[in-house]
Amino acid sequence: MPWRRRQPPVAERFAPVVDVSQLPVMEFDGVIVGGGGAGLRAGLQLARSGLKTAVLSKVFPTRSHTVSAQGGITCAIASEDPDDDWRWHMYDTVKGSDYIGDQDAIEYMCSVGPEAVYELEHMGLPFTRTESGRIYQRPFGGQSKNFGKGGQASRTCAAEDRTGHALLHTLYQNNLRAGTVFLNEWFAVDLVVNQDGAVAGVVALNIETGEVVFVKSKATVLATGGAGRIYATTTNAMTNTGDGVGMALRAGLPVQDIEMWQFHPTGIHRAGVLVTEGCRGEGGYLVNKDGERFMERYAPNAKDLASRDVVARSMVQEIMEGRGAGENADHVLLKLDHLGAETIHKRLPGIVELAKTFAHVDPVRELIPVVPTCHYMMGGVPTNVHGQALTQGAGSGDRVVEGLYAIGEAACVSVHGANRLGGNSLLDLVVFGRAAGLHIEETMRQGVAFRAASETDLERAGARLVRWDHSVGGESVAKLKEELQRLMLVNFNVFRSGERMRASIHQLAELRERIGQAHLADKSRVFNTARLEALELDNLLEVAEATAIVAEARTESRGAHARDDYTERDDENWLCHSLFFPGERRVAKRAVNFAPKTVDTFAPTARSY
Amino acid sequence: MRISLYRYDPDADAAPRMENLELDIPGVGDLMVLDLLERLKAIDPSIAYRRSCREGVCGSDGVNMNGRNGLACTTPVSEVARRGKLTLRPLPGLPVIRDLVVDMTQFYRQYEKIKPFLQNEDPPPARERLQTPEDREKLNGLYECILCACCSTSCPSFWWNPEKFVGPAGLLQAYRFLADSRDTATEERLAELEDPFSVFRCRGIMNCVSACPKGLNPTRAIGKIRTMLVERGI
Numbered sequence: 001m002p003w004r005r006r007q008p009p010v011a012e013r014f015a016p017v018v019d020v021s022q023l024p025v026m027e028f029d030g031v032i033v034g035g036g037g038a039g040l041r042a043g044l045q046l047a048r049s050g051l052k053t054a055v056l057s058k059v060f061p062t063r064s065h066t067v068s069a070q071g072g073i074t075c076a077i078a079s080e081d082p083d084d085d086w087r088w089h090m091y092d093t094v095k096g097s098d099y100i101g102d103q104d105a106i107e108y109m110c111s112v113g114p115e116a117v118y119e120l121e122h123m124g125l126p127f128t129r130t131e132s133g134r135i136y137q138r139p140f141g142g143q144s145k146n147f148g149k150g151g152q153a154s155r156t157c158a159a160e161d162r163t164g165h166a167l168l169h170t171l172y173q174n175n176l177r178a179g180t181v182f183l184n185e186w187f188a189v190d191l192v193v194n195q196d197g198a199v200a201g202v203v204a205l206n207i208e209t210g211e212v213v214f215v216k217s218k219a220t221v222l223a224t225g226g227a228g229r230i231y232a233t234t235t236n237a238m239t240n241t242g243d244g245v246g247m248a249l250r251a252g253l254p255v256q257d258i259e260m261w262q263f264h265p266t267g268i269h270r271a272g273v274l275v276t277e278g279c280r281g282e283g284g285y286l287v288n289k290d291g292e293r294f295m296e297r298y299a300p301n302a303k304d305l306a307s308r309d310v311v312a313r314s315m316v317q318e319i320m321e322g323r324g325a326g327e328n329a330d331h332v333l334l335k336l337d338h339l340g341a342e343t344i345h346k347r348l349p350g351i352v353e354l355a356k357t358f359a360h361v362d363p364v365r366e367l368i369p370v371v372p373t374c375h376y377m378m379g380g381v382p383t384n385v386h387g388q389a390l391t392q393g394a395g396s397g398d399r400v401v402e403g404l405y406a407i408g409e410a411a412c413v414s415v416h417g418a419n420r421l422g423g424n425s426l427l428d429l430v431v432f433g434r435a436a437g438l439h440i441e442e443t444m445r446q447g448v449a450f451r452a453a454s455e456t457d458l459e460r461a462g463a464r465l466v467r468w469d470h471s472v473g474g475e476s477v478a479k480l481k482e483e484l485q486r487l488m489l490v491n492f493n494v495f496r497s498g499e500r501m502r503a504s505i506h507q508l509a510e511l512r513e514r515i516g517q518a519h520l521a522d523k524s525r526v527f528n529t530a531r532l533e534a535l536e537l538d539n540l541l542e543v544a545e546a547t548a549i550v551a552e553a554r555t556e557s558r559g560a561h562a563r564d565d566y567t568e569r570d571d572e573n574w575l576c577h578s579l580f581f582p583g584e585r586r587v588a589k590r591a592v593n594f595a596p597k598t599v600d601t602f603a604p605t606a607r608s609y
Numbered sequence: 610m611r612i613s614l615y616r617y618d619p620d621a622d623a624a625p626r627m628e629n630l631e632l633d634i635p636g637v638g639d640l641m642v643l644d645l646l647e648r649l650k651a652i653d654p655s656i657a658y659r660r661s662c663r664e665g666v667c668g669s670d671g672v673n674m675n676g677r678n679g680l681a682c683t684t685p686v687s688e689v690a691r692r693g694k695l696t697l698r699p700l701p702g703l704p705v706i707r708d709l710v711v712d713m714t715q716f717y718r719q720y721e722k723i724k725p726f727l728q729n730e731d732p733p734p735a736r737e738r739l740q741t742p743e744d745r746e747k748l749n750g751l752y753e754c755i756l757c758a759c760c761s762t763s764c765p766s767f768w769w770n771p772e773k774f775v776g777p778a779g780l781l782q783a784y785r786f787l788a789d790s791r792d793t794a795t796e797e798r799l800a801e802l803e804d805p806f807s808v809f810r811c812r813g814i815m816n817c818v819s820a821c822p823k824g825l826n827p828t829r830a831i832g833k834i835r836t837m838l839v840e841r842g843i
Binding site for chain 1: 618619620621639650651654655657658659660661662663664665666667668669683706707708710713717721724725726727729733735736737738739740741742744745748749752753755756786789791792
């Protein structure tokens with residue numbers, strides 16, 4: 001026994017605490033679930049307009065995963081290049097998406113981006129500066145001038161290599177100023193959906209007290225971030241468990257492009273911790289065990305600044321062909337030592353810290369061991385450019401889900417398509433956080449009432465809480481989670497095969513059975529993190545299963561989705577979004593928008609870097 | 610590895626207790642204190658602590674490890690354990706909610722008190738406000754704070770007067786805005802800080818400096834605020 005204790009465990013001492021028919025009620029005009037960059041930007045918009053706004057977050061907002069974003073926020077503010085043009089940024093983004101990003105949404109993001117970035121600066125974000133006092137911009141992957149014809153662009157606005165931290169804290173600070181109500185360390189259990197299919201709010205759990213409340217709202221915004229924790233190694237925080245996507249799926253709503261998972265080329269080997277693409281932007285490059293700069297072979301023009309899917313595949317190929325570094329030949333190396341101590345310390349101070357802590361190397365002198373690591377969920381709850389959640393109506397056309405919005409990584413608006421460009425996630429957060437806020441503001445001005453919710457609606461939203469609190473035996477959450485994460489890591493990685501995916505779908509169906517009977521050993525009331533992890537496991541399962549089923553169904557290779565049995569892009573059949581409907585576990589197709597308002601359509605062509 | 614873990618559940622325990630645990634770890638290796646906690650929690654899910662990014666930037670997992678405050682996720686077990694023993698307690702000086710989870714209300718209140726946001730009532734330009742690289746440089750060592758509370762909860766002055774002394778974390782941020790060339794509220798900010806407690810309770814003990822997991826120096830920032838206050842008085 002590796003384990004001794006003096007007292008019996010605290011388990012099983014408390015009766016279930018929830019009676020969903022007797023829930024206390026809180027009322028807000030807008031409730032934003034999630035206190036990361038998108039949630040805080042939306043919250044700010046609403047609070048400033050005088051609406052009664054609450055941001056409900058399972059962690060204190062500055063602990064959200066936006067804080068870990070490093071390299072910057074990509075936007076054509078024309079600081080490094082006075083001729084830079086948002087249309088060039090749009091072109092790069094469309095190409096990066098492998099042509100399944102919606103062009104109206106990308107147009108909106110790239111064109112209003114500068115305004116949104118200047119707003120952040122005016123709020124106090126401490127951007128790094130150029131000699132002329134403007135915001136510093138660095139080169140990032142997949143960036144070009146003049147629609148791919150003018151060479152590498154420098155378009156990513158940075159605060160050293162701590163841009164996400166600077167952005168998140170700035171937004172939190174301005175929300176304090178605006179008087180946003182914060183429900184910090186509250187966990188949203190499920191959406192309350194009424195008989196008309198409209199969202200009336202959420203059932204939420206106050207983590208500190210264990211109290212369960214119906215948080216009623218005229219507009220509910222899912223800003224819950226990604227779900228990288230479906231994988232055993234990921235750059236994502238431990239809290240990135242896909243809570244919003246899980247809630248949407250349990251409410252019977254579809255998710256879009258959920259098979260598209262970005263593997264970031266430079267996660268620190270073993271630890272999974274992110275090393276920014278900004279390293280390569282500043283002149284660093286990848287080498288294999290022979291010291292060869294292999295990206296020159298795979299992407300002769302952009303080299304190490306090809307887009308992430310391309311670099312990640314090249315790295316895996318190097319490793320598979322026996323040119324990986326280290327004892328097990330299972331990673332490659334990121335070389336920065338030629339940049340000189342001054343540049344490294346000035347531009348990448350956070351990386352020096354992380355490399356020393358998690359790889360035990362000093363990048364000024366040594367190479368950093370890196371491997372492609374799960375980083376970003378391109379898919380999510382489908383929305384229009386106002387952040388309104390969409391489902392499909394009877395005639396398979398888009399239908400707005402009344403009362404529900406989704407923004408940021410939890411949403412799929414879709415500006416990233418099959419592959420996100422570096423620096424576009426922070427832009428996505430602020431642009432669409434703001435857009436959703438503006439739309440809610442306008443809707444409220446026109447007058448919206450609270451939507452009725454019956455006892456049954458509330459019971460449904462509280463059901464899984466009751467389920468876990470009544471569990472009396474079964475497997476542990478930790479064990480099941482580990483199994484799920486391993487399964488996803490092995491079978492839904494950079495390269496995927498039909499056979500393995502099909503086997504995984506069966507295993508996931510089994511896992512669903514087992515998780516449905518798993519045991520919450522600790523049923524205590526106060527700050528019960530075991531209960532949280534159980535509730536999060538439900539969400540991980542929803543995301544993982546949707547991922548598996550759609551990945552198997554998309555019989556082509558596009559962007560981050562690369563199959564060894566369907567190695568080519570298939571525009572004839574798959575130049576479209578995937579939609580996953582949870583009830584019947586059905587995969588459907590949805591048209592991509594090719595109709596930007598002010599520029600010509602970027603037609604799909606072969607993608608090379 | 611022997612671990613002595615602070616346990617307290619207000620619904621079950623009349624008083625906090627130390628739980629003695631033993632964990633077999635073949636060669637502690639690269640293990641961080643957070644990894645250790647995760648392993649313990651896999652066995653006993655009732656152990657409560659906060660964690661999120663696991664890379665030292667979110668500031669969730671400030672704890673007291675063998676008497677030293679720090680982040681569990683970036684502190685190697687090998688660095689803090691003494692003769693195979695590690696005592697884990699919540700950050701000192703704040704009320705305990707459960708196990709290693711402390712009530713941070715007082716800490717956040719002091720942060721809010723210094724008005725931690727840029728104030729500049731001049732209408733902003735159509736583009737960004739300009740700032741020279743030299744002026745921007747002045748924010749380094751200040752803006753990186755992650756609000757983990759390792760500093761303030763190692764500060765005897767904060768233990769003594771947590772409602773009146775802003776504490777090192779809050780004061781570091783106060784100076785972050787005083788030092789920002791774009792902020793125009795210097796006078797108002799200083800006026801708010803000139804009472805005998807807000808800043809002047811700092812006795813220069815410098816526990817904050819050794820506790821900060823980000824290598825920041827609140828004592829220096831406090832010194833700069835004092836200088837500004839003194840110069841203002843002349």
